[in-house]
Amino acid sequence: MGSVHSIKLAGKPSVQSRERTPLRQVSSKLAAGLALSAFATFDSALAMVAPDGRILMTNPAFDQLFGDISAEDLPTQLQIESWQQAESAERIVPFPNGRSFKIKIMALPEGYFVCAGDITDQLAQAARDARLVRTDRLTELGNQRLLRERLQDLLESSPAVRNDCALLTVDLDRFKAVNDALGRNIGDALLCLVSKRIRSAVSGVDVVTRLYGDQFGIIQIGRPQPEAATILAKRLGDLLSRPYMLEGQLIDVTARVGIAPLAQAATDVDQVMKNADLALNRARQDQSKDYCVFESGMDETVKARRALETDLRRALALREFSLVYQPQFDLLTRRVTGFEALLRWNSPTRGMVSPLDFIPLAEETGIINPIGEWVLRTACRDAANWPADITVAVNISAVQFAHRTLATTVLSALSDIDLDPRRLELEITESVMLDARGTALGVLQRLRSTGVRVSLDDFGTGYSSLGYLRSFPFDKIKIDQSFVRGTLEDPGNRAIVRAIASLGQNLGMATVAEGVETAEHMERVAADGCTHVQGYLISRPIPPEQVAGFLAGNGAQKAACRDDPFLVA
Amino acid sequence: MPARPYRCVYWSRQRIDGTPEQVATEIESILTAARRNNAQLGITGALAVGRGIFAQLLEGPRQAVETAFENIQRDERHGDVQVLAFGPAEQRAFPGWPMAYVEPSQIGSQPAASTSTAAVGSTHLEARRLLDIIDSLAVEPQPRRD
Ligand SMILES: Cc1cc2nc3c(=O)[nH]c(=O)nc-3n(C[C@H](O)[C@H](O)[C@H](O)COP(=O)(O)O)c2cc1C
Numbered sequence: 001m002g003s004v005h006s007i008k009l010a011g012k013p014s015v016q017s018r019e020r021t022p023l024r025q026v027s028s029k030l031a032a033g034l035a036l037s038a039f040a041t042f043d044s045a046l047a048m049v050a051p052d053g054r055i056l057m058t059n060p061a062f063d064q065l066f067g068d069i070s071a072e073d074l075p076t077q078l079q080i081e082s083w084q085q086a087e088s089a090e091r092i093v094p095f096p097n098g099r100s101f102k103i104k105i106m107a108l109p110e111g112y113f114v115c116a117g118d119i120t121d122q123l124a125q126a127a128r129d130a131r132l133v134r135t136d137r138l139t140e141l142g143n144q145r146l147l148r149e150r151l152q153d154l155l156e157s158s159p160a161v162r163n164d165c166a167l168l169t170v171d172l173d174r175f176k177a178v179n180d181a182l183g184r185n186i187g188d189a190l191l192c193l194v195s196k197r198i199r200s201a202v203s204g205v206d207v208v209t210r211l212y213g214d215q216f217g218i219i220q221i222g223r224p225q226p227e228a229a230t231i232l233a234k235r236l237g238d239l240l241s242r243p244y245m246l247e248g249q250l251i252d253v254t255a256r257v258g259i260a261p262l263a264q265a266a267t268d269v270d271q272v273m274k275n276a277d278l279a280l281n282r283a284r285q286d287q288s289k290d291y292c293v294f295e296s297g298m299d300e301t302v303k304a305r306r307a308l309e310t311d312l313r314r315a316l317a318l319r320e321f322s323l324v325y326q327p328q329f330d331l332l333t334r335r336v337t338g339f340e341a342l343l344r345w346n347s348p349t350r351g352m353v354s355p356l357d358f359i360p361l362a363e364e365t366g367i368i369n370p371i372g373e374w375v376l377r378t379a380c381r382d383a384a385n386w387p388a389d390i391t392v393a394v395n396i397s398a399v400q401f402a403h404r405t406l407a408t409t410v411l412s413a414l415s416d417i418d419l420d421p422r423r424l425e426l427e428i429t430e431s432v433m434l435d436a437r438g439t440a441l442g443v444l445q446r447l448r449s450t451g452v453r454v455s456l457d458d459f460g461t462g463y464s465s466l467g468y469l470r471s472f473p474f475d476k477i478k479i480d481q482s483f484v485r486g487t488l489e490d491p492g493n494r495a496i497v498r499a500i501a502s503l504g505q506n507l508g509m510a511t512v513a514e515g516v517e518t519a520e521h522m523e524r525v526a527a528d529g530c531t532h533v534q535g536y537l538i539s540r541p542i543p544p545e546q547v548a549g550f551l552a553g554n555g556a557q558k559a560a561c562r563d564d565p566f567l568v569a
Numbered sequence: 570m571p572a573r574p575y576r577c578v579y580w581s582r583q584r585i586d587g588t589p590e591q592v593a594t595e596i597e598s599i600l601t602a603a604r605r606n607n608a609q610l611g612i613t614g615a616l617a618v619g620r621g622i623f624a625q626l627l628e629g630p631r632q633a634v635e636t637a638f639e640n641i642q643r644d645e646r647h648g649d650v651q652v653l654a655f656g657p658a659e660q661r662a663f664p665g666w667p668m669a670y671v672e673p674s675q676i677g678s679q680p681a682a683s684t685s686t687a688a689v690g691s692t693h694l695e696a697r698r699l700l701d702i703i704d705s706l707a708v709e710p711q712p713r714r715d
Binding site: 235 | 577579634639
C-alpha cells in the first residue's frame with residue numbers, strides 16, 4: 001500500500017515506485033505537476049474534498065459524471081458526511097436521478113480523495129442475469145432456485161411473517177399422457193397456459209415457479225394459514241382442471257395441490273418441500289379431493305407404509321403367508337361343495353396382519369402379482385388332494401388383471417398341478433369390470449372357455465351395476481355379508497338379498513350368502529332364495545390339513561379349528 | 570375469405586352471488602367486455618343465460634377462439650365448464666354479432682334486465698340450440714366434479 005504521503009507527492013505510482021523509479025530524486029515541483037496532470041487526464045472521476053465536505057478540485061471525468069448536479073447538492077448526494085470516520089471505504093450510492101455510483105473514498109491528512117464510477121448499467125445487467133438464472137425459460141415463471149431462495153428467506157424471517165406463509169405444490173394428472181399423445185409442443189404450450197392460469201389466481205406478492213415437468217411451486221405470502229392456502233388450492237384445483245383449447249385440441253387435465261404451511265416445525269427448505277410433496281401425494285391418492293394440507297403425522301404414515309412394504313416384499317420369500325379355507329355349503333343338497341382360499345400373513349415382527357391392512361398396499365405396489373400367483377398355485381395344489389367334486393375359490397384382484405400374464409399364470413398353474421379347470425373358481429369384484437378397455441373381460445372369457453368358473457364377489461357393495469351381470473356369464477354371485485347379517489334388523493337388506501337371489505335364479509347363476517353366522521340367518525337366506533351359504537355357522541376358515549377331516553365329518557358341523565381373528569367371508 | 574371459422578359451444582354453471590339485479594349487472598358487464606374484446610379478435614357468437622346456466626357459442630379464426638376461450642376459462646363468475654363442440658364450421662352462425670344475447674324469456678327465468686340491443690330472437694337456429702342446451706340441463710341434477 002502506498003502511503004498517503006507518497007500519493008500526495010507523486011500521484012498514482014505507489015509501492016513499487018521506491019524500487020523502480022527513484023521518485024525522490026524528482027523535484028517536488030515537478031512531482032506536483034505530474035500528479036496534477038495525471039489527476040486531470042485520468043479516465044475515472046476523481047475529486048479532492050475538504051474536511052468540511054466542500055469539493056475542492058475535480059477532474060474532467062468527474063465533471064462529466066456529475067456536471068448537472070449543483071456544487072451544494074453534490075456532497076450530500078455523495079453522502080460524504082456519513083462516512084467521514086473511515087480511513088477509506090467503498091460504497092454503492094444511489095442518486096436521486098436514478099443512477100447508481102460506486103464511490104471510493106480515501107482519507108488524506110486533510111480532506112478526502114474521491115473516486116467515482118457510474119455502475120447503473122452494470123447493476124442492471126447483474127440484476128437481469130440474476131433474474132435469468134432464477135427464471136423458467138418455458139413459462140417465464142420463477143424456477144426451483146428462486147423458490148428455494150425465497151423459502152430460505154421466509155424461514156429465517158420473524159414468526160409473524162413466516163406463519164403467514166405456505167408452500168403449495170401443484171401437479172397435473174395425465175400431463176404425461178397429453179405430452180405423449182399430442183407431442184411436446186402442445187405439452188409445452190399447455191404448461192404455458194397452466195402458468196398463466198396460476199398467475200391469474202395468486203396475488204402479486206406470491207412467488208410462482210415451475211419446479212420441473214408439470215410440477216409447479218407457489219409460495220403464498222402474508223395470508224392467514226392454512227385457511228388462505230386451502231382457498232387458493234381449491235381455486236387452483238377448479239381453474240387448472242377446466243378444459244384447455246390448444247392448436248385445435250381440447251385438453252383435459254386434473255390439477256392436484258399439496259400444501260405445506262411454513263409455520264410447521266419444519267426448519268429447512270428441504271423439509272418444507274418434502275412436506276408439500278407428501279401432502280401432494282396424499283391428494284393424489286384421495287380421489288375425492290384435489291388438494292391436501294400437510295399434517296405432521298403424514299411423515300410417520302409414509303414411513304410406516306414403507307416399512308410395511310419392505311416386510312411385505314420379504315414375506316413371500318420367507319414363507320410367512322399361509323392359506324386357510326372356508327367351506328361353501330349348498331342349501332339344496334345340504335353338502336359342502338367347495339372352499340374359498342383366504343390369505344393369512346403371520347409376520348414374525350408384526351404378528352398376524354389383517355388382509356385389510358396389507359392387501360391395499362400390495363395392490364398399490366404391485367406386490368399383489370407374485371403374492372396372487374403364490375395363492376393360486378398353493379390353492380390348486382391343496383385342492384388337488386381333495387375329493388374330485390370339491391371346488392376351490394381364489395380371489396383375484398383388479399390389479400392382477402392389469403398384468404398381461406394372468407391367463408397364462410392360471411392355465412399353467414392348472415396344468416402343472418393337473419387340476420380340472422372346473423374345480424377352480426376365480427372370485428372377482430366389480431372393480432375388475434370397471435376397466436374400460438375390456439382387457440379383464442377378455443381374460444375372463446378365455447379362462448371360462450377352458451372350464452374355469454368365475455364368481456362376482458361382494459355384490460351389493462360397489463357399483464352393483466346389473467350391466468356387469470349381463471356382460472359376463474358369472475357362475476355365482478356372492479352377496480356381501482353386510483346384507484346377510486343385517487337381514488334381522490333391516491327389511492331393506494332382506495329385500496336386496498331377495499332381489500339378488502331371484503336375479504341369480506333368472507340368470508342361471510348360483511347365489512352365495514356370505515357371513516352367515518346363526519341358524520336364523522341361514523333360514524332366512526334360504527327362504528329368500530339363496531342357493532349357497534358361507535360363514536361361521538358352517539365353519540370358520542380352517543387350515544389345509546384339517547380340510548379332509550372336516551369333509552369326513554358332518555359337513556354342517558362346526559369344525560374345531562384354531563382361532564382365526566380375520567374372518568373375511 | 571380466410572380459412573373456415575372454428576366454432577366452440579360450451580355450457581357452464583353460473584357462479585355469481587347476489588340479488589337478481591346484481592346478477593343482471595354482472596351479465597351486462599360480461600356482454601360489454603365480450604363485445605369489446607371479441608370485435609378486436611374477429612370473434613362472433615352468442616351467449617344464452619338462464620336457470621343458473623350459461624351456454625355460449627364462440628366462432629372465428631381458430632387461434633382467436635382459443636384465446637377467447639382461455640380468457641373466459643379464467644373467469645370466476647362461472648365453473649364446471651363442459652365443452653360440447655369444438656371444430657371447424659361451414660360458416661358463421663352469428664355473422665356480425667360480436668356477442669349476441671339470447672333472450673331467456675322462453676325458458677322461465679327472467680332475462681338479465683338487459684336493455685341490450687344485441688339480443689337475438691329464439692327463432693335463430695343456433696340460438697334455439699343454446700336455449701335447448703339450457704333447457705335440457707336445467708332438469709338434470711348438478712354434475713359431479715371430477
Ligand atoms: C359465461 C361467460 C362468457 C364470456 N364471454 C366472453 C367473450 O365472449 N369474450 C370476452 O372477451 N369475454 C367474455 N367473458 C368475460 C371474460 O371472462 C373476461 O372477464 C373479460 O374478457 C375481461 O375483459 P377485459 O379485460 O377487457 O375487462 C365471459 C365471461 C363469462 C362468465
